[in-house]
Amino acid sequence: MSFVMPVLNEHAYLEHAVESVLAQDVDVPTELVLALGPSTDGTTELAQRLAETDERIRLVGNPAAHIPVGLNAAIRASRYATIVRVDAHSELSPGYAARALATLERTASANVGGVMHAEGRTPFQKSVARLYNSPVGLGGGAYHGSSQEGEAESAYLGVMRRQVLDEVGLFDETIRRGEDWELNLRIRQAGHRVWFDPDLSVTYWPRESWTRLARQFRATGAWRGELVRRFGRRNGLRYFAPPALVLVAALALVLGALQLAGVITVTVSWVASILVYGPLALYVLLVMGVALAPGGGGARQRLWTLLVLPTMHLSWGIGFLGGVLRGARDTVDASRLGTRNTPLP
Structure with a gap:
């Protein structure tokens, strides 16, 4: 099982994210491939120190700093049959990987995702997290809190069969945001199943300031417009x-x-x-x-x-x-x- 994570300026979150990956208990070999962008906050040095302490951590470069480019570089460098996308701003719940593997087999799906549960520490971040978890905030996608298991349009992060990725192609590197939605569209068009399992949970930490939040949402909206x-x-x-x-x-x-x-x-x-x-x-x-x-x-x-x-x-x-x-x-x-x-x- 290969966990892949694009990383850019995530010094405050990276170690927690890596710990949540390495703590996953599964009956198959695992690795974590970090695709390192040109960080300016000490993230690269931290990633190197973490890699020195655990042989399961491998590093690849992502000089373009674009998420789909980093994901593809990590996937190409990976060695195992199941690809688990992980975000450096998130933490996997205990048992996430084992549950996802079981759901992949039980549902004969190509990609499985669960709930993105946002959390916050400051009053601002708690406010953002509450709205992330509400259909009023982000529009009611299944992974923002649905309890109904079943086929889905897309999957948050995603636990994917490498064979299917090789069949449909990896992430489209011309799409900077919404690349997961577009990949899942191709997966479904190829006749494969994308599945939502509400028992899979990932903790997500939103942006910490109003200006960063506004920039994030403007960029995300622009790329959704491009997808339209x-x-x-x-x-x-x-x-x-x-x-x-x-x-x-x-x-x-x-x-x-x-x-x-x-x-x-x-x-x-x-x-x-x-x-x-x-x-x-x-x-x-x-x-x-x-x-x-x-x-x-x-x-x-x-x-x-x-x-x-x-x-x-x-x-x-x-x-x-x-x-x-x-x-x-x-x-x-x-x-x-x-x-x-x-x-x-």
Whole structure:
């Protein structure tokens, strides 16, 4: 079993992620292949020290620093029949690998994934994590909290049969975000099964600051827009909600300017206000309801929710519209650049 992990500026998270991989108890040989990007926070040196302490850890280079390039380099360097994608910002639950292997065999699937359970330490990160775990935050994909096992559109991270990867090709290196969705599309088009198992759980640590979160979501939205350009309606309808919100907000600004200038009639203004301001008012109520709902944490976490939820939706929507109109081009997730060297407790 080969665990593959692209790594860039993850000094604060890498050791925890590696420990969760090496602690997996399975009855087959294992290895962990780290694809190292050009980190600036000491991540490369940490990875080298970890590799010196355990012969199961192997290192390959990823000078381009792009996730699919790193994944492909790690997969090509791997030796075993099962590929387990791991994120340096995540930690596998105990028994994850053994359960995934059993599910692969039981369901005759090509790729198996489970639940991405976000966690946080600061009030800001806890607010983001709560929204990650909520269908209101990220649109209700199965891996954000569904309890229903079955065939799926995609899989979070994924435990994959190497034979199927060789058959359909590895990750598309022209796609910087959403590369897992596109790979799973090819797997399904080739007649193989992608499976969701809610008993598989991965802890995910969201971005630690508002600016990094906004950058991450804008980049992710841009690449989803690119995927819509390439694959059209194969993308689910839920992906179109954030850009719709952006368009309504833009219309509200235009309508407000026209009303202030007095260039539209009272009747037109009244009807337009209902059609434009109405949905925005409902969205504001939704955000406030989420912030005040039970389980929202302390006062600081609830206040952050009032900012974080629209930031996630608007940043993603703005990126999506840009990706649809002009393509994602060279958009990168700038939130992964220049992180601080601050270890976690």
